[in-house]
Structure formats: C-alpha cells, structure tokens
Amino acid sequence: MIKVGIVGGTGYTGVELLRILAVHPEVAVRCITSRSEAGMAVADLYPNLRGHFDLNFTAPDLATLAECDLVFFATPHGVAMRMAPELIARGTRVVDLSADFRLKDLDVWAAWYGMPHESPEWAEKAVYGLPEVAREAIRSAKLVANPGCYPTAVQLGLLPLLEQGLVKTDRIIADAKSGASGAGRQGKIGMLHGEIGESFKAYGASGHRHLPEIRQGLVAAAGDASLGVTFVPHLLPMIRGIEATLYAELNDPADFDRLQAVFEDRYRDEPFVDVLPFGSHPETRSVRGANHCRMALHRQEDSATVIVSSVIDNLVKGAAGQAVQNMNVMFGLQEDLGLQAPALLP
Amino acid sequence: MIKVGIVGGTGYTGVELLRILAVHPEVAVRCITSRSEAGMAVADLYPNLRGHFDLNFTAPDLATLAECDLVFFATPHGVAMRMAPELIARGTRVVDLSADFRLKDLDVWAAWYGMPHESPEWAEKAVYGLPEVAREAIRSAKLVANPGCYPTAVQLGLLPLLEQGLVKTDRIIADAKSGASGAGRQGKIGMLHGEIGESFKAYGASGHRHLPEIRQGLVAAAGDASLGVTFVPHLLPMIRGIEATLYAELNDPADFDRLQAVFEDRYRDEPFVDVLPFGSHPETRSVRGANHCRMALHRQEDSATVIVSSVIDNLVKGAAGQAVQNMNVMFGLQEDLGLQAPALLP
Amino acid sequence: MIKVGIVGGTGYTGVELLRILAVHPEVAVRCITSRSEAGMAVADLYPNLRGHFDLNFTAPDLATLAECDLVFFATPHGVAMRMAPELIARGTRVVDLSADFRLKDLDVWAAWYGMPHESPEWAEKAVYGLPEVAREAIRSAKLVANPGCYPTAVQLGLLPLLEQGLVKTDRIIADAKSGASGAGRQGKIGMLHGEIGESFKAYGASGHRHLPEIRQGLVAAAGDASLGVTFVPHLLPMIRGIEATLYAELNDPADFDRLQAVFEDRYRDEPFVDVLPFGSHPETRSVRGANHCRMALHRQEDSATVIVSSVIDNLVKGAAGQAVQNMNVMFGLQEDLGLQAPALLP
Amino acid sequence: MIKVGIVGGTGYTGVELLRILAVHPEVAVRCITSRSEAGMAVADLYPNLRGHFDLNFTAPDLATLAECDLVFFATPHGVAMRMAPELIARGTRVVDLSADFRLKDLDVWAAWYGMPHESPEWAEKAVYGLPEVAREAIRSAKLVANPGCYPTAVQLGLLPLLEQGLVKTDRIIADAKSGASGAGRQGKIGMLHGEIGESFKAYGASGHRHLPEIRQGLVAAAGDASLGVTFVPHLLPMIRGIEATLYAELNDPADFDRLQAVFEDRYRDEPFVDVLPFGSHPETRSVRGANHCRMALHRQEDSATVIVSSVIDNLVKGAAGQAVQNMNVMFGLQEDLGLQAPALLP
Numbered sequence A, B, C, D: 001m002i003k004v005g006i007v008g009g010t011g012y013t014g015v016e017l018l019r020i021l022a023v024h025p026e027v028a029v030r031c032i033t034s035r036s037e038a039g040m041a042v043a044d045l046y047p048n049l050r051g052h053f054d055l056n057f058t059a060p061d062l063a064t065l066a067e068c069d070l071v072f073f074a075t076p077h078g079v080a081m082r083m084a085p086e087l088i089a090r091g092t093r094v095v096d097l098s099a100d101f102r103l104k105d106l107d108v109w110a111a112w113y114g115m116p117h118e119s120p121e122w123a124e125k126a127v128y129g130l131p132e133v134a135r136e137a138i139r140s141a142k143l144v145a146n147p148g149c150y151p152t153a154v155q156l157g158l159l160p161l162l163e164q165g166l167v168k169t170d171r172i173i174a175d176a177k178s179g180a181s182g183a184g185r186q187g188k189i190g191m192l193h194g195e196i197g198e199s200f201k202a203y204g205a206s207g208h209r210h211l212p213e214i215r216q217g218l219v220a221a222a223g224d225a226s227l228g229v230t231f232v233p234h235l236l237p238m239i240r241g242i243e244a245t246l247y248a249e250l251n252d253p254a255d256f257d258r259l260q261a262v263f264e265d266r267y268r269d270e271p272f273v274d275v276l277p278f279g280s281h282p283e284t285r286s287v288r289g290a291n292h293c294r295m296a297l298h299r300q301e302d303s304a305t306v307i308v309s310s311v312i313d314n315l316v317k318g319a320a321g322q323a324v325q326n327m328n329v330m331f332g333l334q335e336d337l338g339l340q341a342p343a344l345l346p
Helices: A012-021 A062-066 A080-089 A106-113 A120-125 A131-139 A149-163 A210-222 A253-267 A316-330 B012-021 B062-066 B080-089 B106-113 B120-125 B131-139 B149-163 B210-222 B253-267 B316-330 C012-021 C062-066 C080-089 C106-113 C120-125 C131-139 C149-163 C210-222 C253-267 C316-330 D012-021 D062-066 D080-089 D106-113 D120-125 D131-139 D149-163 D210-222 D253-267 D316-330
Strands: A002-007 A027-033 A070-073 A093-096 A143-145 A172-178 A229-235 A242-249 A273-275 A293-298 A305-312 B002-007 B027-033 B070-073 B093-096 B143-145 B172-178 B229-235 B242-249 B273-275 B293-298 B305-312 C002-007 C027-033 C070-073 C093-096 C143-145 C172-178 C229-235 C242-249 C273-275 C293-298 C305-312 D002-007 D027-033 D070-073 D093-096 D143-145 D172-178 D229-235 D242-249 D273-275 D293-298 D305-312
Touching: A002 A012, A002 A062, A012 A027, A012 A316, A027 A062, A062 A080, A070 A080, A070 A316, A080 A093, A080 A120, A093 A316, A106 A120, A106 A210, A131 A149, A131 A210, A131 A316, A143 A316, A149 A172, A149 A210, A149 A229, A149 A242, A149 A253, A149 A293, A149 A305, A149 A316, A172 D172, A172 D242, A210 A229, A229 D242, A229 D305, A242 D172, A242 D229, A253 A273, A253 A293, A305 A316, A305 D229, B002 B012, B002 B062, B012 B027, B012 B316, B027 B062, B062 B080, B070 B080, B070 B316, B080 B093, B080 B120, B093 B316, B106 B120, B106 B210, B131 B149, B131 B210, B131 B316, B143 B316, B149 B172, B149 B210, B149 B229, B149 B242, B149 B253, B149 B293, B149 B305, B149 B316, B172 C172, B172 C242, B210 B229, B229 C242, B229 C305, B242 C172, B242 C229, B253 B273, B253 B293, B305 B316, B305 C229, C002 C012, C002 C062, C012 C027, C012 C316, C027 C062, C062 C080, C070 C080, C070 C316, C080 C093, C080 C120, C093 C316, C106 C120, C106 C210, C131 C149, C131 C210, C131 C316, C143 C316, C149 C172, C149 C210, C149 C229, C149 C242, C149 C253, C149 C293, C149 C305, C149 C316, C210 C229, C253 C273, C253 C293, C305 C316, D002 D012, D002 D062, D012 D027, D012 D316, D027 D062, D062 D080, D070 D080, D070 D316, D080 D093, D080 D120, D093 D316, D106 D120, D106 D210, D131 D149, D131 D210, D131 D316, D143 D316, D149 D172, D149 D210, D149 D229, D149 D242, D149 D253, D149 D293, D149 D305, D149 D316, D210 D229, D253 D273, D253 D293, D305 D316
Parallel strands: A002 A027, A002 A070, A070 A093, A093 A143, A172 A229, A273 A293, B002 B027, B002 B070, B070 B093, B093 B143, B172 B229, B273 B293, C002 C027, C002 C070, C070 C093, C093 C143, C172 C229, C273 C293, D002 D027, D002 D070, D070 D093, D093 D143, D172 D229, D273 D293
Antiparallel strands: A172 A242, A242 A305, A293 A305, B172 B242, B242 B305, B293 B305, C172 C242, C242 C305, C293 C305, D172 D242, D242 D305, D293 D305
16 A cells, blocks of 8 residues: 655645545555644545545644655645655655646746745656656656646647647647636635636636646647747636647648547557547536546638647646556556546536 | 346436446446437447447347346336336346336326336335335345435435434425436426526425325334425536435424434444534535435524435435445445445535 | 715625616716725726726715715625714615614624624614515615515515414424525635535524524514524525525415415515416526516415425625615605616526 | 517527517517417516516517517528518518528528528628628618627627738637527527536537638628638536637737727727726626627737637627617617616626
8 A cells, every 4th residue: 555645635636636545445545734724634624525534634744744655745836845855855755736846947937936946956857747748757756746737638639739740839729718626725706606607707818827837848749949839728617627729730731631540549548538539529527527638629621720629627637636647657556546437427 | 247237328317327337346237228329339428438338329128138137227207117027027136216116105106107007016016225224125126116316315314303203294394406417318498508507496396206205205214104294396506416404393302412313323334324413514515426415403593493404416326326325235245335436526 | 866875885785786776867876985995996896887887996984975865885794883873863864785783682683793783773763674564664764774685585475474374483494595696705715616616505504694584574574473483594506596495384274275366465566576376486597687576386285384485686686676676765766766677587 | 669579589589689678768579479489478488577578479470570660580590581581571670680691602601501592682781780890881771680699709809900900810710618598498408407517618619600600700801801710619507608719910019019009999989899908807797698798908928929808798799789789770779778787797
C-alpha cells in the first residue's frame, strides 16, 4: 500500500482526491491537512465520504507528511513551492496540483502569479505531468507538476496537429468553457448560485493564468517558439466539466483526409483519451466523474480550418484524476487503477 | 461470474444498471435488449460507456435471456408481468425494476396502472425488495419486485417510527421532491429543459402511483391497515436525487428523547442507511451516484411532530443500485459489492 | 412623481426594486445607499440597469433620505429599526423589507434575531403589509412592515381556510421550497453554485426565523392563539421562486365540495392572487419576475387533508414587488401600477 | 391600435411575442393560431399569461389574419413562404420570425432547408430585419425577415470591424453558445432536462443553418464576397441567452487603439446595442428578457486578434423582441415602445 498525504484538503480538488482514493486498492490515505479546519472530521465537511474515511483534518506537519510515500498538494499557488523541496529531500515524492511548478520560465510565472518563485531548482526539475506526453519522465519523477484543467483539455486536443506540423502555428484559437467547480470553494460573491446560475459569460478574455501554461505546452509540441495562441475561458452554469473548441488552420487542406487517422494513431494506446468518430459532438457529461478526455474533429464545407472539440471533467482529468493517474505511473501500478468507473450519466 | 441480462436497456434505469455493473467484479452482462434500438452499440447511445462494454442492443429473445442467471427488467409496467413467469420457469431469477410486482392488492394495481394484472400468481410470490425489511426473503427469491424511488425514500424514513408504534398512523405526511431523471427518458414536452429548468412545482398531488406502494409498506410496518398517508411529489430542476420530508405526530412527545437512538439502532447494521446527527440536513448530492439513503431527525420547539428528512439518488438506491443490492443478496455476495464508490460531490 | 429613496441597495432585493421602479410611471428614484459601494454607479454593479439609471450608490444620509416621500429599507435586520423612526418624524413614509417591524411580540423578535428591539413604539404602530389582509390600514400607514417571502406564500395559501374556520388549527404543515436568491447576495460558501447546484436539501428544519412570522399571521387569521404550525424550508437549485405545499385537516370533509368556491370568493378582487382550477399544479416559473401568487387545491381520494400548493417569486411578491404594491396603496395609485408585465416564461 | 395576428403561437417564440405584446400600449392581439391546440385558451397553455389575454388558439384562417395590420409568423420554416404572399396581397404586413425569407440565394436556402423555395418573388423583396443595418428599408417594408438568433449576436459583434475594413476577412471565427429555448418546444429526447442539464457540448460543428445567414450578413457588411467565417454553436444548460465570442485578425494591430471608439460610434444612437468598457465581460443574464445586445472588446497581450464577446437573449433580440422592434419601426412608433423593461437579474 502506498502511504499518501494530502496538503490542503478542504477544496474541491481535495475532496475529489479522497473520492477517488477511497476505492483505490493500493492506497492508504494517512493524513489530510487544513489549517482552517484542523480537528474536523473529513466526513463532517464532505458527507459523501461518511463511512469511507475515519480521518480528521490536521494542521500541516512536515514530519508527518514525510512519513508518506507520496504527498499531493491541493493548495493555492505559493504553498507547494515552499514545502515540497523539504519533503522531497526526505524521500517523499510529490504531485503538485497547484500551479507552482508548471511553468519553466520563472519570469513568466512571477508575472502571472504576482510573487517571485521560491524554488527555481525544483521548478526546473519538476516533470510536467501530462502522461500522454511525458510518461517516461513521470515514472521516475520526484516532483510532478499536475497540469491545469484548461491546459489539459486544450493540449490533448491540439497535440496531434502540432506534433505532426499540420497546422499554422500563428492562428490557433482555444475557446474553452468550464463548470463552476474550477473556481474552487471560496466564498466569493461572483461564484454564488444567484450570480452564475442561468447565465453565461467569458472571463479572463484579456489574459488568464492558464494562457502561458497552454502556450508552453503547445510550443513544445510544435517545436516552434513563435507559436501564438488565443485562449478565452468562459463560465458555465453547471458544476463539472470543460469543453474546449479549438480552431487551427491546416497548412495543406488535403490533410483533412487523414486527420482522423492521425488522431486515432496518436491516442491508440492511451487509456484515457478517446477519439470519437469524425463529426461527433462530445458532451461533458460523458466524462463526469471519469478521467477520460473525449474529443472529435470537424470541418465546415471546404474550409481549411480544423475544429476540435475536447471535453474533460475539470476535477478529474483536469485535476485529481490526472494526479492519481500520475501516481499510478510513478509507482509502477496499472495506469487506470482506481480510475475505471464509467462517468455518471445522466 | 453471474450471467446477467437486462430487458429494456435504453432508459435511465438501464444505463444506470450498466454503469454500476461495469465495475462489478462478479457480473458478466450477457445481453441487453431494446426493440427500438436493436443493433445499436450500447456505447453509441451512452458515450460514458465507451470502452466499458462491447455490447449491442438486441431484440428481446426469451431463449437468450433464459441463459442468464439473472434478468433485470428496466421496462415500463406491463412487460415484466408477461415475460418474467416464463423466465422463472426456465430457472432464471428476476429483479423487476418496474411496478408490475410491487403491489399485493391487484385491484389496486389494476386501478392505478389501467390494465388487469396478467400474473396474479407471481404478484403474490414476488418478494418486495427493500433489503432493510425483507433481506431473508430476498436471499431465496426467484422474483424480486424492486421498490419505487419515492417509496424507498419514504419507507426508510418512517420505518423506525412505525415499527415501534411511536406515531399516530392517521396523520402521516410525505412531501417528496425528485430530480427529472425519475420521469425517464422519453420525448415529452413537459420534461424539456426549457419547461422544467429554473422552475419547481408539485405534480400528482391529487394522487400518484407511488401512493399505494407507500401505503402498503407503511401499513405492513405499522401493522395497522387503517394507516393514512398523504403523499405529494414535486419536480426539481435537477437530474438526480430525491428528498422526502416526512411529518408524523408522536403518540408521546417524551419519546423525542430516544428517537435518535431508535433510528440508529434500527439501521446500525445496514450498509446503505446512514442516520445523520439529530438536526442535520442531508443533501441529495451527498448520495449522487451512490446507493445510500441518508436521513436526519428534527423537532420544532415543543411540537409533537417529528420531522424526518431522507435523501436517496432516485436512479441508485431508488432503482438500479437497489436492484444490484438485491442481486448481491440473492446470490450470496457481499451486499455492497460493486456499490462502494462514494457519491460524486460536488 | 413620488420621490423614492432606497437604503441598502446592493443586495438582490435592492436591484429588484430598481428593476421594477425603472418602469414605474409615478416614481422617481432619488437616492440609493450603500456603505460598501458608495460612489459606484448602480449600472456598474448591475449591468441589466445600464441605460435605465444614472445613479451612484451613496453613503446613507438622513437629510437626503428625508427629502424623499418614501424610503424603502432593503437592509439586513437591525438597520431600519434605528433609522426609520427619525425619517417618519420628518414626514417620510417607510416600507421596510427587512424583518425589523414584522413581529408584534418583541420578546419573540429578540429571541429569533439575537438583539433587543430598539423601537418598540414603531414595532407596535407598523402595519404588517400583506395587502390582501390589511389594505385599509396600509393606505394611511407611515410605516409598513413588508412581509417575508415564505410568510407571504404560506399565509395567502391558508387564509381562506383559517378565516372561515374550516380546518383544525393544531395540525398545519407548511413544506416550503425557495430558490437561492432568498439567501441574499453575500459571499457564503454554502451558497456557491458548486455547493447548491444540482442538489436539494431542507434547512432550518428545527426552526427558522419565518416561523414566528407565519404563526403570527395564521393566529390572527384563525383567531386562535393556540394554533400550531410546522414549517420546513428547503433550498432549490434555482434562483427565483417559492413553492409552499400546505397541509391542513378539514373539520368537516364535506366542506371539500365548496373549497374551490371559498378560495375564489376570497381572492376574486385581488389583483395579484390567482386561484387555479382545482387539481392544478402551479409552477414557480409562471410567476417569475411577476407579483402574482398562484395557488391550487388538491385532495387525495377520500382524505380529510386539504392540500394547497402556492407559488410566488420570492423577490417580487415575496419582497420588492409587494413593497411596490404597498407603495401604490399608500399613495393612492392603481394597485398594480408598474407591476403589470407578465412573468418571464420560459 | 395596431391589429396583430400571430401564426404558430404555441412555441417559445409565440409565447414570448405575447409576453411582450401584453404590455405594448399600441397593439391589440386579434388572433393567435395553432392547428394542434385550436380551441385551447392561451392562458391554459402558458399560465404566465393568465389575466393578460382572453384569447383562444384558432386554426389558421387567411381571412381572419388578413384583417390584421400585421401578422407575425412564429412557425417552422416552410409555412410563411406559403401564406405570407397572399396576406401581403391583401394589405397585411408581415414579420416572419422563421428562416423562410432570410437568405437571398435560394439555392443555398434549398440546400440547407431541404425543400425548394416557393416564393422567390418575396424572398427577393423581403427586407432582412436587422434594424441596426436596414432601418430605413424596414420602415416601408411589407415583409420583414426577422434575423436568426445566432446571426443577430454574431453580426452585431462584427459589423463595426467589417464595415470599416479593419480585419482580415478570411479568418473570422464565431464560437457561439445558446440556451436550450433556442431549440424550440418540441418533445425531442435530446432536449430533455435529463439530457442537457449539467452538461455542455458543441453541435452543428460541421455546419449549421445559421452559417449561410451569418455569412450573407458579414459579406454584405464587408463588401467582400470571398469572406470566410467558421461558426460553431454550442448548447448551454440554461434556458435563455446567447453569447458569441468572435475572433478576427486586425489588418493593422495599431488599430487596437481606436477600436473601442469605432464600436461606440457605430452604436451610439442604437437603442438596443450597448458597448461595454474595453475588457468587460457581458453576461447573458444582463439581457435576460430584454431586447439589448451588450458587447465588449478584448485583446491578449500584443496579439493582432481582436476578441468580441456579444450577448443577447435568444428569444428577445434573437426573436420576438427584435420582431416587435421591427414592428415599431414599420409603424412609425418609438423604436423601444413595449421594450423598455430592464432585464431580469438575478
């Protein structure tokens, strides 16, 4: 059994980790920390976990965490970069679900997150944990930077096009939409049901923190540092799910004929990427609670623009599920262990 | 492995059975029937099942079904009463999720369902499958009548009061609310998102088919044929979940002191009934996708009225989950096998 | 033109007053106060008001407010009881949408609101502003206590039964459900979309502040100080709307025959109460944005229990609309002026 | 008073026309037709209209309709093109809310709507009723083709860019999202609450009927027949509202400095187009039930891509409200008569 600790367990990512780990056959959750809720039973905060965990939140304590084989950080940015290095030094491996170790360019990181980075060494050593790209590096990683939710949906949808050099890299558009759980569990007026129910809007349209993460991943896939991408997130009146509609222009429209095959080949052996038939419309509910990314390709008449629609559950493949997938890879387990249950539909 | 067939698999109850059985370690789904969708791949109708089942819907065929150890009927009323007897005669056990075998008084059945009952013999022999009441009979049952969704939530919330004779039996009120999936998956205008989203209403307030089923169960628990219950269902602008708020008058208000203990004792060994602390407010999301019924007790000032709030997922404990629980009991398996995953929250 | 001021305009009740008053032909809104948002344009906080008001929020100032003919208080409890008496002394009439002047028993008020009442004089003089009961007193009132949302739906649904002495007064049950806007516009975790979307629960089942207000109104209607009522509110995953399902036992079941006529007679001349045909199911969407209360009666088989389903928009007939109706009465205007637009359906 | 008839009144567009016309001071609704519901009271089908209309649906009758000054067609495509010419011949003016007269190229029309056009004469004479473009022609039009919902949101958001020749016309992307009411009120499984609640997806991504209408409008605005636009609609889990996020590449990125002024100048005198400050995020709820289109501009870092977010209520500015606006123009009334009420927020 892998001894697991969770730092920052009161948010939606924390409860989702617990929900998944509750039925993972090779994991024992040893501790879950929260400064604000220390002493409270996990099942009192999250009644869906009644009967599953006999754990209380505890104040974070390095010694206790260091007894774990793996620690997940489900914290706001700025926490993992301070605590993770010491844990790693004591032999504990880390999957950080926050943004602390996702960007390699620390000037960019500092600009978007409003503080200097405090662990340049580990920012460099950290493995960006998109298993579909970096599986081998993840196996032996001491520190995995779990990708953001939007970047997961966008990168998976565009990778085959960029890796094969099929599209113009200066005209990529990612129009993405997310359920409200992506904003976390904090008492903000703007996230009240009365504010976002029965309504829809763009946000962060002039710039969102996931933009540099997306660009970094796409640049790497394309091998083109000048790649330009426009990314507009939107807020959906629902709880879980991200859909990204991606637009790119084929260098050679004749490539449309082989596009479906390119995608299917790219993801044939991936346990969590599902390429639907050409012209399908993946629904977010088809991945609700599941770790899959489903996607489909479209073309309008004789246009050169390829359209990809890609869906994930932002809390699963976009956060906790991908973190468990990474854990499975790191510890040599079957990659979908604990992640096999179908999505909850309807 | 138990060989399982499903008759009528295209509705919400059918897909929910498949979702649960997909990860059940002792079940092999052999066939799933649908007249209207015969030939279609299950995963084409329900994309959450892509990768889980390589099954096509088939037209119902008695010989094929009779090769199964167990057949679930997820059909409208009127189907199981015609097909089940022959299957049972051939040695196949049946769990009927429809209303065909729930009522013992066939005049009442005929009045509410608008047709004569065609299998009085099996209506009498069928075991009403509320495991918390009839576990022993279920073990050896050839035919289990799986309870309705509302009746499950209402009966579980009232059983301890009635079995112990604590309340007046002529003044029971059950005000129940259900998500839209309870109405099934048919193209009715009244169930469009445009009609029921952002709105709420009572329905069937002058009489609903679940009323006689509820009364039958409460009468049995109380041992009082004159028991009177008023039941009003309501339609919630959401997909899954039932909450029933139950009102009954204590014969002796002094019994309020021991009420919590009565409920906890009654359900101490039940794997799927969870009595929350006195004064709690169970949420439907705490059981979304899970087979639990959670409930809590309330009293207002010095009133003699006991209030019980009881929640289930109408598709799980109210339908497919309870059916699998019954199957586990029937086949001597651990009762929560395949049903252990926590609810999906948020 | 009536010069109107609004104290506490940033909440949902405040914006709803502005929405209604924007098209009221006899009203000029002179000022709207908010300590927290002083200086901000109303239309910046509420974009639906862009083009309708050229007003900024201002810090509350007694002299400015006293220049108004009427001041609405859309504040938390505890504010109006301190400010209203001085305004009245200066000749300004007041409609208080908060709970400060709703209860006549100030011990009860103090117990439920956790502070002593600071204006016993005006608590006594205030007119409880349910026009269907107190129209004449409202005409000349200096201070109108605008009823709570639940109390409006519950009282209107029960008045005909109690005024005519048709039901037993010790067994009244009010099972009520409200959209999330009833909880106001504050950054509470419990009211996040991620918490209450796609879920349903009772709350305040052991006692809610609207219980004494409901009881006070029902006692007055029945002329029976010993009247007992059980009131359980629930939280709906939607924004606007209250439905109350009311249960009472007829003294004489034969009265069922004339019940519909009793209700129709009682409300025949009421502009905002609509009695639907017996056995109907009013939907909250049928009053969304409108000042109507719609209701219908039900009976189950030969039961003695009368069931009333009553719906309002909690922000309109349950708050701002009723306040404007009261204003119309106070100033001798046509009672439905500014309130004629149909509900927004779908 | 303008005598108005409505053909096809049972759908969402029909009820929305009635909701708006109920408080229009210059309109008398004389008849509303429906083959399927002939004889039924309007208020029985739409309870929000109880007390507003004493009308029954009638079977469509040309003679009765011809007595009206104006007839609105709220029918599926294929009806107006058969009935409108005769009505016009008898002196009745027509606003057609269906797609029959929106496209000038009848080959394109036939290809998308699957039937030959039966009134080429009026297809040519019809005025495409976007008042912000064609106000003068609308004044004297006998037949106005009311624009589609998506085309309204998309065209208004792009017109200033295209009319001024500021953007490349081969790279326009319109990513649009609509509430469920846009699909009408028919009993389709795919539009059940259980299917589309809590989920999101693209649809028609390979081609949607509004694509040729959008292209026709954009081509006209740009004066460039080779203009290329990619349009992907999406289905939102809510009832009302469209948001379109529009992407176009500036010919000269320096034009970003004057873009806000270009938009504000273009729409300065428009009663129903509201340009928010640069960098704002319009919400669909800010136009719920109102006839406004609100929009805002964005730029990401030093990109040449201009982003416009444009919102409307699909049933109002996208259908019935725009139809009434057109009627106001046609009959020389104040353009916003009957359309002044603010949006319903929250």
